[in-house]
Amino acid sequence: MSVTVRVPAPLQKLTQNQAEVKANGRTVRELIDNLSENFPGIKERICDETGKVRKFINIYVNEEDVRFLQMDETGLKDGDEVSIIPAIAGGRDVGNCPERSRGAIAGGEK
Amino acid sequence: MSYVKGLKCRECGRLYPKDPLYVCEYCFGPLEVDYDYEKIRKKLTRDAIESRPTNLWRYRELLPIDSEPTDGLQSGFTPLIRAKNLEKVLKVKELYIKDDSTNHPTLSFKDRVVAVALSKAKEFGFDTVACASTGNLANSVSAQAAIANLKRYIFIPADLELGKVVATLIYNPTLVAVEGNYDQVNRLCSEIATKYKWAFVNINIRPYYAEGSKTYGHEIAEQLGWKVPKHIVVPCASGSLISKIHKGLKEFEKLELIKKVDTKIYAAQAAGCNPIVTAIKEKAEIIKPVKPNTIAKSLAIGNPADGIYAAATVGGSGGWAEDVSDDEIVEAIKLLSSTEGIFTETAGGVTLGVTKKLIEQGKIPRDESIVVCITGNGLKTQEAVYEKIGKPIKIKPNITAFEEHVMK
Numbered sequence: 001m002s003v004t005v006r007v008p009a010p011l012q013k014l015t016q017n018q019a020e021v022k023a024n025g026r027t028v029r030e031l032i033d034n035l036s037e038n039f040p041g042i043k044e045r046i047c048d049e050t051g052k053v054r055k056f057i058n059i060y061v062n063e064e065d066v067r068f069l070q071m072d073e074t075g076l077k078d079g080d081e082v083s084i085i086p087a088i089a090g091g092r093d094v095g096n097c098p099e100r101s102r103g104a105i106a107g108g109e110k
Numbered sequence: 111m112s113y114v115k116g117l118k119c120r121e122c123g124r125l126y127p128k129d130p131l132y133v134c135e136y137c138f139g140p141l142e143v144d145y146d147y148e149k150i151r152k153k154l155t156r157d158a159i160e161s162r163p164t165n166l167w168r169y170r171e172l173l174p175i176d177s178e179p180t181d182g183l184q185s186g187f188t189p190l191i192r193a194k195n196l197e198k199v200l201k202v203k204e205l206y207i208k209d210d211s212t213n214h215p216t217l218s219f220k221d222r223v224v225a226v227a228l229s230k231a232k233e234f235g236f237d238t239v240a241c242a243s244t245g246n247l248a249n250s251v252s253a254q255a256a257i258a259n260l261k262r263y264i265f266i267p268a269d270l271e272l273g274k275v276v277a278t279l280i281y282n283p284t285l286v287a288v289e290g291n292y293d294q295v296n297r298l299c300s301e302i303a304t305k306y307k308w309a310f311v312n313i314n315i316r317p318y319y320a321e322g323s324k325t326y327g328h329e330i331a332e333q334l335g336w337k338v339p340k341h342i343v344v345p346c347a348s349g350s351l352i353s354k355i356h357k358g359l360k361e362f363e364k365l366e367l368i369k370k371v372d373t374k375i376y377a378a379q380a381a382g383c384n385p386i387v388t389a390i391k392e393k394a395e396i397i398k399p400v401k402p403n404t405i406a407k408s409l410a411i412g413n414p415a416d417g418i419y420a421a422a423t424v425g426g427s428g429g430w431a432e433d434v435s436d437d438e439i440v441e442a443i444k445l446l447s448s449t450e451g452i453f454t455e456t457a458g459g460v461t462l463g464v465t466k467k468l469i470e471q472g473k474i475p476r477d478e479s480i481v482v483c484i485t486g487n488g489l490k491t492q493e494a495v496y497e498k499i500g501k502p503i504k505i506k507p508n509i510t511a512f513e514e515h516v517m518k
Binding site for chain 1: 399
């Protein structure tokens, strides 16, 4: 089986700049684990230290917010589309920042 | 003169430059303006503020622009009204209405945030502004962009009240009515913002735009004679306004313009769209989105971007939250009109309805000062009350008819 995953701009550095990738998993949780095998480091960005999806990331399965479904236990089937979206944007698709917003860490880390 | 150091992630604290950015690329948290308060402290005194024109720019050092303000030069500094008649009805000692239903130019608190957003968008060099709106923002972006000679694209849910559609179209924008609810409009706009280099005031300009709401809080404190009320009741849609009002008060405390802030903040929503109220009551860490169904369309955001901050603001202040039915909203609109002569929109009905409920529940004590935040004008949502306010008495133009039908 294969699920299409739309990756937001800030995570595309980890997916070789691909906005869409394929992955497998019977649930959203399994899908994230599978993504991480192919794109190391991506799980740590999507999930917090306890393994839960970060507060400011929304995940949509076929355009429905998983919070209306079974959260990260939401089941997946062949051909499904999963979008990973920054919550503040409320967006469905990838790369919802304008050009200047991308890759823009300049002030250093703190 | 700039008092802004840059942007900072509200979650992880990472720093970003002053650009049209809005989300932390590491943890996806929202970005917030980072001010140099030490520098501001030297400039912003009570005397300085009181000497300035009565608009929102009198707090200019606490607003995120680098050059002189160019927009909203008549916006803000709306009346704070002691509501004596309403005090009697609600049996409370000290009640105020902060009345943004008279704000300039489009009769809602959105004139504040748009003033800041457009001034900032021009600094960034944008020639086109846009927004996703439940109505009031559409009115304000459309009007203020007309004044500023900016191109304007406005996106609204297709089922919006006629008054809000007319009060947008009149300023000649490109108005797009999207078949869907606000959350879907917002999602679409996020995609459009990727493709087009526009200043979306509540997307890529959001960190700057949202700061304009602080002035609502600044004004409450200044107009009360440089002190804070014990209780403030605020309507919640995205959840931005409530935390910014509180931030405005805390900034004044930090700058020693007022004493310690001990104000309790209360969130008001409609029962048909209450994700923030639910989270507060259940002490939940996340906001569970809902599908909105309420006459309070300006508050009908089921997936509130700043919901967790709204809940944190209320919780941290020792406040509480409540929701009201559509019938209670209409009753509260009528109550405010018949006692204080203020015709508010459905959101104002939500806020006053919730205030009444919280007083009756004993959550807000009757002997302490209360401010009710009225943020929009009833002329824009007439269909909500039209069937519920009686009808004019129609007569022939003679005294007999008058006495027969009116004075009987």
